[in-house]
Amino acid sequence: MANLARKKNAIGIGWDDISLSGLAYFISGLFAIMCVIPFIYVIVYSLSPYSEYLKNPFSLIPNKITFEAYEMAFNYQYLWSGYKNTIFIAVVGTICSMILLVLTAYPLTKNDFKGRKAIMTLWIITMFFSGGMIPNYFLMRSLNLLNNLWAIVLPGLLGAYNLILMMNYIKGLPTSLEEAALIDGANDLQVLFKVVLPLCLPILATLGLFTIVGYWNTYFSSIIYLTKREKWPLQLVLREIVFESAANEMQQGMAAEERIVQPFTLKMSSIVIATLPIMCVYPFLQKYFMAGLVLGGVKE
Amino acid sequence: MRTETLAAATSKKPNNRLRELGAYLVKKRYLYLMSIPGLVYIIIFKYVPMYGIMMAFQDFNFKKGIFGSPFNNFANFKQLFTSDIFYNVFLNSITLSVMRLIITFPIPIILALLLNEIKLKYFKKFSQTFMYLPHFISWVVLGGILTNFLSMNDGLINFLIEYLTGKRINFLGSAEWFRAVIIGSSIWKEAGWGTIVYLAGLSAINPDYYEAATVDGANRYQKLWYITIPGLANTIVVMLILAVGGLMNNGFEQIYLFQNGLNISVSDVFETYTYRIGIVGGRYSYSTAVGLFQSVVAAIMLFSANYVSNKIRGDSLLR
Numbered sequence: 001m002a003n004l005a006r007k008k009n010a011i012g013i014g015w016d017d018i019s020l021s022g023l024a025y026f027i028s029g030l031f032a033i034m035c036v037i038p039f040i041y042v043i044v045y046s047l048s049p050y051s052e053y054l055k056n057p058f059s060l061i062p063n064k065i066t067f068e069a070y071e072m073a074f075n076y077q078y079l080w081s082g083y084k085n086t087i088f089i090a091v092v093g094t095i096c097s098m099i100l101l102v103l104t105a106y107p108l109t110k111n112d113f114k115g116r117k118a119i120m121t122l123w124i125i126t127m128f129f130s131g132g133m134i135p136n137y138f139l140m141r142s143l144n145l146l147n148n149l150w151a152i153v154l155p156g157l158l159g160a161y162n163l164i165l166m167m168n169y170i171k172g173l174p175t176s177l178e179e180a181a182l183i184d185g186a187n188d189l190q191v192l193f194k195v196v197l198p199l200c201l202p203i204l205a206t207l208g209l210f211t212i213v214g215y216w217n218t219y220f221s222s223i224i225y226l227t228k229r230e231k232w233p234l235q236l237v238l239r240e241i242v243f244e245s246a247a248n249e250m251q252q253g254m255a256a257e258e259r260i261v262q263p264f265t266l267k268m269s270s271i272v273i274a275t276l277p278i279m280c281v282y283p284f285l286q287k288y289f290m291a292g293l294v295l296g297g298v299k300e
Numbered sequence: 301m302r303t304e305t306l307a308a309a310t311s312k313k314p315n316n317r318l319r320e321l322g323a324y325l326v327k328k329r330y331l332y333l334m335s336i337p338g339l340v341y342i343i344i345f346k347y348v349p350m351y352g353i354m355m356a357f358q359d360f361n362f363k364k365g366i367f368g369s370p371f372n373n374f375a376n377f378k379q380l381f382t383s384d385i386f387y388n389v390f391l392n393s394i395t396l397s398v399m400r401l402i403i404t405f406p407i408p409i410i411l412a413l414l415l416n417e418i419k420l421k422y423f424k425k426f427s428q429t430f431m432y433l434p435h436f437i438s439w440v441v442l443g444g445i446l447t448n449f450l451s452m453n454d455g456l457i458n459f460l461i462e463y464l465t466g467k468r469i470n471f472l473g474s475a476e477w478f479r480a481v482i483i484g485s486s487i488w489k490e491a492g493w494g495t496i497v498y499l500a501g502l503s504a505i506n507p508d509y510y511e512a513a514t515v516d517g518a519n520r521y522q523k524l525w526y527i528t529i530p531g532l533a534n535t536i537v538v539m540l541i542l543a544v545g546g547l548m549n550n551g552f553e554q555i556y557l558f559q560n561g562l563n564i565s566v567s568d569v570f571e572t573y574t575y576r577i578g579i580v581g582g583r584y585s586y587s588t589a590v591g592l593f594q595s596v597v598a599a600i601m602l603f604s605a606n607y608v609s610n611k612i613r614g615d616s617l618l619r
Contacts, residue, residue, distance in 0.1 A: 016519035024417035031411060032430035035492055038445045039433070041456070057459050104338030107331040114324065119335065122342055128599045131349025132591030133571075134578045138366070139349050155345055158338065188330035217438035220552050224579055235440045242444035243557060264454060271444050278436055285436060286429065 039275075046070070046268035053264070069261050069269035079273065081230050082237035085149055089233055090215040093153040097211050098204055100158050105166040106192050123160040133224065140225050151225035152233065156215065162207055169203045170196060209285055216278060238274045242267050356589040376589035385573075386590065393569040393594075396555075397547045400483050405543060407487055408494030409536060413528060415495060416502045417520070431492025439489075443557035446485055447472060478563040482555065501535035502528065537612060545605035548598035570594040 040060060045053050046069055048062035073079060107113050108120060131139075136155065145151040173196065181191045219235035226232055325332065351366075356376055358369040380386050411431070418424045434442060449456050450471040458468045471477045509527045518526070552571035559567040568576075570590065578587025 014519060016521050020417055020520045020524070021419070024414040025420075025423065028411065028414050028418060028427045028431075029423070031492065032427035035434050035488065036430040038449065042445055042448075054454065057454075057456050100337055100341060103334045104341075107335045110331060113328065113331055115335075119339065122347075126342065126346045128602055129350065129595055130346065131352055132588065132595055133574050134584055134588040134591055135349035135352025135355065137579060138352055138355070138584070139345070157345070158341060188328065189334070192330075192334070213436055217436075217440075218553070219438070219440060223556075224575070235438050238444065239440045239557070242440065243447065264448065267444060267448060271441050275437060275441050278438075282433065282436060286432075 042268050042271050046265060046272045048265075050262035050264050069265040070273070072261050072266060073269045073273055076241075078229060078232065078237045078240075079234070079270065082232055082234035085231060086216060086234040089149055089152050090212045093156065093215045094208050094212045096153065097157050098208050101162060101166050101207065102192070102197065102200065102204070104158065105163055105170060106196060107188075108163075109167050109170045123163055127160045137224055146225055147228045147231050148225075149231065152215075152218075152221050155221060156218075162211075165207070166200075166203060169200065173199050209281065213278065213281065213285070234274050238270055241270045353588060353592050355585050356592045358585055360585040360588075372585075376586050377593075379586065380589050380593065385568075388565070389568050389570060389573045389590075392566055393548065393550055396479055396482065396566075396569060397550055399479060400486055401543055401547065403483050404487055404491065405540065407491045409498055409532070411491060412495040412498035412502060413524065413532075415499065416528065417524075428492075428495075431495065433492075434489045435493035437489075439553040439557060442485060442489055443554070446481070446488075447558075450481070472558065473560065473562040475563045475566045478558065478567050481558055482567075485554065485558075497539060498532060498535055501532050505531035534613070538609070541605045541609045541612075545602040546598075547601055548594055 037060075044060055044062050047065050047067070049064055049066055052063055108116055110116070140146055140151045145154070177195050177199075178191055181195050186194070217235065219233065219239060222233050222236050226236070229237075354366055355369070357371050357374065358366070359372040359375070360366070360369045364370075415424060415427065418427075448454075450458065452458060452468055452470050452473070457471075462468050469477065471481055505528065509531075510523055513523050513527060548570070550569040550571060552575065555567060555569055556572055556575070559572055574587045574591050574594070577583045577590070581587075
């Protein structure tokens with residue numbers, strides 16, 4: 001031990017530094033590469049012919065580049081309707097979600113708001129217990145929302161978890177501004193929209209981005225409530241292309257010799273098309289990763 | 301005299317209270333107006349479905365609806381507890397989620413500890429950016445990529461395995477590989493993102509400890525073992541309790557993608573079973589009963605997790 005310590009003093013770096021750093025760099029680097037390589041693969045082989053892939057599947061540099069698969073995918077009408085539906089769900093859902101979140105959270109942060117405890121209890125119960133798949137299906141059925149995009153928007157509009165996060169954030173804001181506004185004769189509505197809301201923009205941006213990504217990626221409620229194909233969101237259309245035989249259907253009406261694009265390449269290009277918007281939002285999302293810490297599950 | 305005032309006070313009090321309450325409501329009218337949409341929302345979309353659970357105790361029929369359908373003396377539950385399929389589903393759900401918990405839980409911790417040892421800022425930042433990426437991609441996309449990679453005919457991983465062993469493995473069409481595929485894809489999607497909570501915990505450790513340890517001649521493994529890991533213990537316990545509380549959720553979106561006729565004996569879990577017999581098969585009452593069983597067990601687990609958290613940390617996870 002003493003020997004090791006002396007060695008360290010002489011060069012400044014000991015065996016422990018070398019081995020631990022080596023391990024840390026190696027494993028983190030390896031895992032990071034494993035996370036990103038599949039995406040690079042998908043992009044590369046959506047752009048190069050299937051024959052190139054079979055020649056050398058381990059190569060990441062394509063010899064030939066062709067956009068045929070993309071042309072074909074863009075000609076598939078359900079990919080377009082899927083895009084349209086998903087954009088509607090994600091944008092409308094996120095806007096409504098944020099409005100409802102602010103309106104619900106703000107009164108619950110006021111200690112002199114009578115009924116606060118009762119409403120909070122109602123929300124807490126939803127964290128432990130929920131109706132489940134079939135009763136929710138019947139609710140949508142009786143609201144006449146089957147095959148309606150609002151059936152996807154509405155159930156995920158507000159959850160107890162986001163509500164508590166929002167309330168904690170508002171409680172953490174300085175109260176002096178609010179009090180000053182109240183003394184100046186502003187009512188609660190004015191205080192909320194003119195004083196509190198501008199201060200809440202960072203958390204609204206964070207929760208909003210996570211909400212929009214959530215709506216974009218989900219297909220669980222769509223598979224239950226939407227049976228008409230033209231109502232399907234992107235993820236369901238993509239699921240059909242990738243997991244079922246829709247990739248063949250995309251080339252229907254073409255003579256066999258014209259089918260130059262292999263289903264493999266078509267799947268890859270469809271994946272890229274469906275993921276592109278998320279990739280565009282990703283750099284912005286990164287800015288909010290630190291806020292995502294709170295979302296990660298640990299309070300305080 | 302005294303009784304008189306007392307009588308006057310008691311007769312006047314409700315009136316006063318009512319007036320006070322009225323004045324209070326007028327003063328706070330905007331706060332109440334604001335809470336109306338949220339209340340309407342929670343009642344319609346959270347509590348009406350809870351009422352719909354009544355179906356589980358009924359012989360539900362469309363014409364009569366939830367209010368008119370006859371109760372059937374727990375027949376759905378009797379059928380449930382005597383059904384072999386149900387036991388298989390229960391066993392599959394528990395096996396998969398326990399296996400997943402044991403295997404996936406330590407990985408983000410190890411990754412976070414290793415990331416914490418990295419001194420090159422850019423290397424750390426880039427690794428983190430790459431590791432978090434799969435979390436934001438949908439299961440359909442990840443599942444699509446994975447099925448292409450694991451494909452028997454032209455999958456990259458099978459090419460590699462064939463090169464090494466001369467055989468190909470049917471990952472997607474066999475019961476024995478199903479759990480490995482699910483757990484592996486869970487690690488790929490969520491392990492990187494999972495580090496974020498632990499990295500936050502690590503940044504909260506007082507740097508003085510490390511300096512003191514350096515002065516005392518501790519090496520980096522000793523610092524890791526005696527300072528870093530104990531400093532992270534609280535976060536680890538919280539995350540473990542949360543994970544145990546969520547053990548009944550297997551995640552429909554992931555499992556449904558990889559489920560097929562060849563692996564259904566192990567891939568059928570509560571979510572997919574309820575979907576198949578309820579939404580697809582139309583046995584509404586019975587599948588509601590299955591769903592209710594799942595929610596009740598999940599609620600018990602969450603309560604227990606919360607109770608344990610109270611005992612250990614003196615703070616509940618949910619307020």
